[in-house]
Amino acid sequence: MFIQILNGLAYGGLLYIVSVGLVLIFGLRRIVNFAHGSLFMIGAYVGFSVAAIGSFWGAILIAAVVLGLVGALLDISIFRPLQREDPIVTVLVTFGLLLVLEDFAQFVWGKDFLRMPVPAMFAGSVSIFGDSFPAYRLVVIATAALVGLGLTLWLHLSKIGLYVRASNADPLTTAMQGVDTDRVSIIVVALGAALAGLSGTISAPLLALSPSMGGYILIESFIVVVVGGLGSFAGAFIAAIVIGQVHNFGLVYVPWAATMFPFVLMVAVLIWRPTGIAGSHV
Amino acid sequence: MTNTVTEESMVTPSQPLAHTYAAGIAIVAFFVGAGIAALVASNLAMTLLTQAVITGLLATGVGFLIRQNGMVSFGHAAFYGIACYAIALAMRHGIVRAELAIVLALVVPTAIAFFLGLVIVRIPGVAFSMLTLAVGQAFYEFAMKARNVTGGEDGFSVKLPSTIFGIKTAIFQNPHTMFVVSWGVFVVIVLFLTMVATSPFGRLTAAIRENEERSRFIGYETVLPRVLVLTLSALVTAVAGVLFTLYNTFVSPDVLHWSLSGSALIMAIIGGPRLIWGPGFGAIIYFFAKDIAGDISEHWQAIIGIILIIVMVLLPTGLGGTLAGLLRRRVGYG
Amino acid sequence: MAENYAIEGIDLTRSFSGFFALNGVSIAVPRGEIRGLIGPNGAGKSTLIDVLSGRAARWSGRVKMFGEDISAMSAQQRRRSGVARSFQRTNIFPDLTVLDQLEIAARAAEIPNVDEIMSELTLSALAHKRATDTSYGDQRRLDLALALIGRPKVLLLDEPAAGLSIKESLDLAHNLRDLAARWGVTVLLVEHDMEVVFSICDRITVLHLGNILAEGTPAEIREIPEVVTAYLGSTV
Numbered sequence: 001m002f003i004q005i006l007n008g009l010a011y012g013g014l015l016y017i018v019s020v021g022l023v024l025i026f027g028l029r030r031i032v033n034f035a036h037g038s039l040f041m042i043g044a045y046v047g048f049s050v051a052a053i054g055s056f057w058g059a060i061l062i063a064a065v066v067l068g069l070v071g072a073l074l075d076i077s078i079f080r081p082l083q084r085e086d087p088i089v090t091v092l093v094t095f096g097l098l099l100v101l102e103d104f105a106q107f108v109w110g111k112d113f114l115r116m117p118v119p120a121m122f123a124g125s126v127s128i129f130g131d132s133f134p135a136y137r138l139v140v141i142a143t144a145a146l147v148g149l150g151l152t153l154w155l156h157l158s159k160i161g162l163y164v165r166a167s168n169a170d171p172l173t174t175a176m177q178g179v180d181t182d183r184v185s186i187i188v189v190a191l192g193a194a195l196a197g198l199s200g201t202i203s204a205p206l207l208a209l210s211p212s213m214g215g216y217i218l219i220e221s222f223i224v225v226v227v228g229g230l231g232s233f234a235g236a237f238i239a240a241i242v243i244g245q246v247h248n249f250g251l252v253y254v255p256w257a258a259t260m261f262p263f264v265l266m267v268a269v270l271i272w273r274p275t276g277i278a279g280s281h282v
Numbered sequence: 283m284t285n286t287v288t289e290e291s292m293v294t295p296s297q298p299l300a301h302t303y304a305a306g307i308a309i310v311a312f313f314v315g316a317g318i319a320a321l322v323a324s325n326l327a328m329t330l331l332t333q334a335v336i337t338g339l340l341a342t343g344v345g346f347l348i349r350q351n352g353m354v355s356f357g358h359a360a361f362y363g364i365a366c367y368a369i370a371l372a373m374r375h376g377i378v379r380a381e382l383a384i385v386l387a388l389v390v391p392t393a394i395a396f397f398l399g400l401v402i403v404r405i406p407g408v409a410f411s412m413l414t415l416a417v418g419q420a421f422y423e424f425a426m427k428a429r430n431v432t433g434g435e436d437g438f439s440v441k442l443p444s445t446i447f448g449i450k451t452a453i454f455q456n457p458h459t460m461f462v463v464s465w466g467v468f469v470v471i472v473l474f475l476t477m478v479a480t481s482p483f484g485r486l487t488a489a490i491r492e493n494e495e496r497s498r499f500i501g502y503e504t505v506l507p508r509v510l511v512l513t514l515s516a517l518v519t520a521v522a523g524v525l526f527t528l529y530n531t532f533v534s535p536d537v538l539h540w541s542l543s544g545s546a547l548i549m550a551i552i553g554g555p556r557l558i559w560g561p562g563f564g565a566i567i568y569f570f571a572k573d574i575a576g577d578i579s580e581h582w583q584a585i586i587g588i589i590l591i592i593v594m595v596l597l598p599t600g601l602g603g604t605l606a607g608l609l610r611r612r613v614g615y616g
Numbered sequence: 617m618a619e620n621y622a623i624e625g626i627d628l629t630r631s632f633s634g635f636f637a638l639n640g641v642s643i644a645v646p647r648g649e650i651r652g653l654i655g656p657n658g659a660g661k662s663t664l665i666d667v668l669s670g671r672a673a674r675w676s677g678r679v680k681m682f683g684e685d686i687s688a689m690s691a692q693q694r695r696r697s698g699v700a701r702s703f704q705r706t707n708i709f710p711d712l713t714v715l716d717q718l719e720i721a722a723r724a725a726e727i728p729n730v731d732e733i734m735s736e737l738t739l740s741a742l743a744h745k746r747a748t749d750t751s752y753g754d755q756r757r758l759d760l761a762l763a764l765i766g767r768p769k770v771l772l773l774d775e776p777a778a779g780l781s782i783k784e785s786l787d788l789a790h791n792l793r794d795l796a797a798r799w800g801v802t803v804l805l806v807e808h809d810m811e812v813v814f815s816i817c818d819r820i821t822v823l824h825l826g827n828i829l830a831e832g833t834p835a836e837i838r839e840i841p842e843v844v845t846a847y848l849g850s851t852v
Binding site for chain 1: 354405408420427428540544547584586587591594595
């Protein structure tokens, strides 16, 4: 039982790190990046390639840095020029980007599933209350917790973090406070993309890598942010943890319907509260 | 100042007249299509055209939702795929006659759209797009996992009787004759949607799309009209699903996958959703461009991604809209 | 008798995070009266219009029209039963023609007086123009026209003259006064321009920080020293 909770926690934690990137960008620019899942996917592949020749930690670092740069580029070349357009324009443009990135990954890494081995130092299991549990999943939980904690501290203590939170609550007034939105935006989008890249690499040993994995994770993280309430960090956190548990318990007890549970949960939450758990306006 | 009514009747043709005009174009368009089917001998070209028209109908549903509700759906493959599975499953288990299965295939996704619509049309803007992507994919996941019902990933072939509605089933499976059937259906639906769009209901939904709040403050309920537009758009999509199943006689979860929704959306955007016929036009461009690109490069997906980006940034009314605009300037009005 | 009040708000309260936009405000406008609603920014004028018209969420108190409790009615229900409003920030259908949007509004109304409204507000010449292609002043009049379609019984006008020149504002004001008299419509008018308010209103209510500070005829309001110092300044 406890082991199952941990399994769900590992999945939920990863979902949170991926979803945070969406929350950050939405809060600042009121747009949604449909290529966000592709950033995760590219992160997984980059991590895979680096880990094949270097260390696991190096892979995580490089994936995060590379994707951070991609994020900065994304902000300068797409989000900024389109900021005065209807947000749906950005949705469709990033959807086009999703197709390009998938094709790119297929070109570089091929169509077939790739598997990244669990790093040797975490290959074993540990015993928790007498049950054995893969050590690597503990690493995943710890990383998710560290990133989540770091992000929360950053949001509450740094100047940019304060700005991002204020902007989430009220973008119009915040924009008038004389902060350079473009500079903040590059940092925030790069950070969101870096987190997607980082979580891609960390997930890689747990998943089969394929160019289409981005679509799957995109949909999962959409469920998280819609259930949590667009633009809410706390909402996304709760939603990710709950969906992680729901997903995992579904897999154990009702495997044929497990993938449906997050969707059902989402529709149920939306009937109850159309703006999601944290209920901010869209 | 008081003679605006007479002025108006001079400027815009009255509605019955406009409808006669549209019906005339539709009849001509139908015979042009039939002529193409008669003249083009190549099976390959006709296969492509038939696929384009059927998928174009799916795109028409997606485009109509954008046009009337301003809502961009990433989940219309759900309505399409449910229609496909409805026929396939009904035939597989021999529950009902083929004709009734087709009716069911139209009713079930339309009803699902209606009830789902009551929840999701309240969710505005980008969140609606995210939500449709997720909800649409839920049906795909179900079809993948519920193997004992749907056959899972492998899909299964659909057994059809030798005649349906008195028409030989073979007609639906030959690309030449199926093109004429699909094209006829497409023309009728475009004509019908044009009449809906110019009706008071169509004008009201356009107003709600423009400004939902003010629509309420001039006295209108705004949820139900939008739900009805979604329902109608799902019905059109279901018709596409029925045609696909009759033509292809095989279903697999691919018909529910979000990449199909995405392709249909791209067709609608490329063709221009402001025009009722724009998405269908976009579908024809999509299929032929894909065929041509396939000969020179393996990167169709990247190419269509880039085309989508270019159209979004440079041609906000789509190729069809831009073309129509150019023609209008040529002819010298508007 | 309560039925003599065309529109009535009773003990209306609306607060966001501890700040009271309306703090137990009661207001009653008799049938046929033009009531001015003045007060500094943040006094709660627009919030009051929002609550009366059904735009506001989470408020308490009651709203009555001719004695009938309409508190539970949605915005569209209130509009159909005769309470219409205009908006401070122009709230029209930018992509529709002037005629199109007035006709759509008319279909929801019992009296489809499109031609009447277009000529009253000098919009006839613009009938076939898209709203977004007309001037700011035209758009302001169109916003008002959308509220006037169907000859509503109660008009809640949130700064209909916002952004207009002094001459345009005064023209609009007297236009309104005229219409109101002919139709017997009751008006609650939020307006910044004191010249407009004092020239067309029968009575004036002064709001301050979510409370009613004073209420009376224009002459009486001019005489209240705190109103003059707090709000009117020395110009009136």
